[in-house]
Amino acid sequence: RKSHNLPGPRGYPLLGNVLDMPRSHVSENFAKLRPKYGDVVYLSVFAQGIVVLNSQKAAMEILGTKGDTSAGRPILTMASELSGYDRFLALHQNGERHRAGRTYLHGAIGPQHAREYASAQEEQVVRFLKKLLDDPENFEEHCKWIVGACILLITYGHNVDDYNDPYIEASSGVMQRFSVAAAPGRWLVDLIPALKHVPTWFPGAHFKKFAALCRVKARQAFEAPFLSVKQQMKDGVARRSLVASYLEASSSLTQEEEEFIMFTMGDLYGAGLHTMSSGISSFFLAMVMNPTAQKKAQAEIDAVCDMQSRLPTFADKSSMPYVEALLWEVLRWGAITPLGLPHRFTQDETYEGLQIKEGMHAFANISAISFDPESYPEPEVFRPERFIGPNPQPDPRKIVFGYGRRLCPGNALAEMTMLIIIARTLATFDIQPRKGEKYSISRTDGVIAHNNPFQVDINVRSGLARDLILGN
Ligand code: HEM
Numbered sequence: 484r485k486s487h488n489l490p491g492p493r494g495y496p497l498l499g500n501v502l503d504m505p506r507s508h509v510s511e512n513f514a515k516l517r518p519k520y521g522d523v524v525y526l527s528v529f530a531q532g533i534v535v536l537n538s539q540k541a542a543m544e545i546l547g548t549k550g551d552t553s554a555g556r557p558i559l560t561m562a563s564e565l566s567g568y569d570r571f572l573a574l575h576q577n578g579e580r581h582r583a584g585r586t587y588l589h590g591a592i593g594p595q596h597a598r599e600y601a602s603a604q605e606e607q608v609v610r611f612l613k614k615l616l617d618d619p620e621n622f623e624e625h626c627k628w629i630v631g632a633c634i635l636l637i638t639y640g641h642n643v644d645d646y647n648d649p650y651i652e653a654s655s656g657v658m659q660r661f662s663v664a665a666a667p668g669r670w671l672v673d674l675i676p677a678l679k680h681v682p683t684w685f686p687g688a689h690f691k692k693f694a695a696l697c698r699v700k701a702r703q704a705f706e707a708p709f710l711s712v713k714q715q716m717k718d719g720v721a722r723r724s725l726v727a728s729y730l731e732a733s734s735s736l737t738q739e740e741e742e743f744i745m746f747t748m749g750d751l752y753g754a755g756l757h758t759m760s761s762g763i764s765s766f767f768l769a770m771v772m773n774p775t776a777q778k779k780a781q782a783e784i785d786a787v788c789d790m791q792s793r794l795p796t797f798a799d800k801s802s803m804p805y806v807e808a809l810l811w812e813v814l815r816w817g818a819i820t821p822l823g824l825p826h827r828f829t830q831d832e833t834y835e836g837l838q839i840k841e842g843m844h845a846f847a848n849i850s851a852i853s854f855d856p857e858s859y860p861e862p863e864v865f866r867p868e869r870f871i872g873p874n875p876q877p878d879p880r881k882i883v884f885g886y887g888r889r890l891c892p893g894n895a896l897a898e899m900t901m902l903i904i905i906a907r908t909l910a911t912f913d914i915q916p917r918k919g920e921k922y923s924i925s926r927t928d929g930v931i932a933h934n935n936p937f938q939v940d941i942n943v944r945s946g947l948a949r950d951l952i953l954g955n
Pocket residue numbers: 572573574585634750751752754755756758759762819820823824825826883884885886887888889890891892893894896897
């Protein structure tokens with residue numbers, strides 16, 4: 484290991500800071516190290532150096548401006564190499580393949596292109612409103628359904644009818660197996676990579692069987708919708724989708740190109756589903772906790788849509804500044820990915836005299852930065868007004884979607900999808916507290932944080948709103 488001068492709690496030989504690592508509320512506990520050690524804190528776990536960035540300035544400079552040196556991802560022998568998940572863009576190491584993937588996504592769902600799918604999303608959201616009308620108790624399930632349906636519509640032109648849609652089930656299975664394969668500390672082979680050479684029949688080599696299963700299942704899950712679009716194109720019945728546009732643009736694909744498009748599409752589903760559904764669930768929670776914000780947003784939507792004579796569309800965005808600010812506050816307050824995804828330094832780096840070494844991993848403490856009281860006074864209060872007026876507080880989109888060469892490529896799509904869902908839900912429903920239920924911010928740990936279960940009352944606002952939902 485190279486020596487460095489990074490501040491952080493003293494660790495034990497070999498173990499490093501294993502015993503100091505928080506078991507829960509990881510982001511909050513990392514933030515507590517800031518007063519003593521500063522914005523950049525060093526910890527080590529079994530000789531793996533981890534750099535936690537507790538301020539926007541440090542995260543922006545180290546991962547953003549100087550991002551070339553920190554654009555790698557941790558090398559996960561089990562998840563990436565053996566199980567084949569390195570074919571997901573989120574796990575690519577930086578280099579040509581990663582660049583090509585990002586360039587493709589920028590041209591397909593970047594800020595200039597995501598809006599091309601707005602009207603398809605708007606139609607889907609009406610189906611979500613119907614589900615809320617028929618079965619308001621299960622709003623959390625409907626939140627997952629709508630974001631999954633929007634992603635599958637864009638990627639494959641696939642219309643999801645029900646909860647047990649085969650593509651959703653297959654993709655969810657891939658994500659579940661991925662979370663097992665990538666679980667930190669679960670696999671000895673991640674600590675001792677040479678074990679990957681052990682033959683499958685060797686006692687204790689069950690990890691190789693599991694890895695092989697991951698590969699087969701991922702291929703099956705992503706190949707089926709891809710082949711289906713191919714067939715639909717042959718039959719002249721394919722709907723507009725990312726896969727169809729990709730196939731249209733190239734007369735014949737190499738096996739490598741087919742694999743690229745299959746896995747990139749699969750990654751979009753995995754990366755978009757839980758992030759956006761967590762955000763939409765936070766929106767419902769925020770609305771019961773802050774009825775004034777809800778009423779203000781509804782008044783703005785009613786004015787734009789001529790008092791419930793139509794549903795809002797994405798084209799109304801610039802006329803709905805309060806609703807847009809509400810979305811930004813959902814992104815900040817919802818703290819969807821508390822620590823983002825880890826970056827890996829591929830070269831030595833310095834920041835304000837601190838020496839960061841090649842091979843170290845870096846986490847931007849996104850949740851702590853979004854709740855930094857210096858940037859966001861009373862950070863736990865949901866207040867869209869923060870972003871309106873002559874002195875707006877910092878734009879949270881520069882935090883919550885990560886940094887530099889790893890910045891979330893689905894950010895424009897996520898904003899558009901969430902804006903349509905939020906605006907149409909507020910146009911038609913009142914989200915009210917359930918009698919006896921107490922509301923607070925209470926979220927799970929993990930790469931993506933989810934709200935602990937809560938109940939709300941969801942009531943259609945008027946006969947006009949009901950007619951808009953039912954298309955009468
Ligand atoms: C509110 C919703 C979302 C949030 C908060 C979010 C957040 C993030 C964050 C923090 C990262 C890691 C950035 C870094 O390493 O610095 C990321 C990466 C990524 N996101 Fe998102 N995301 C969201 C929605 C989406 C959607 C809708 C898609 C695609 C449909 C998507 C696709 C991806 C991909 C492919 C990566 C990996 C990028 C890379 O490694 O180069 N995300 N996202």
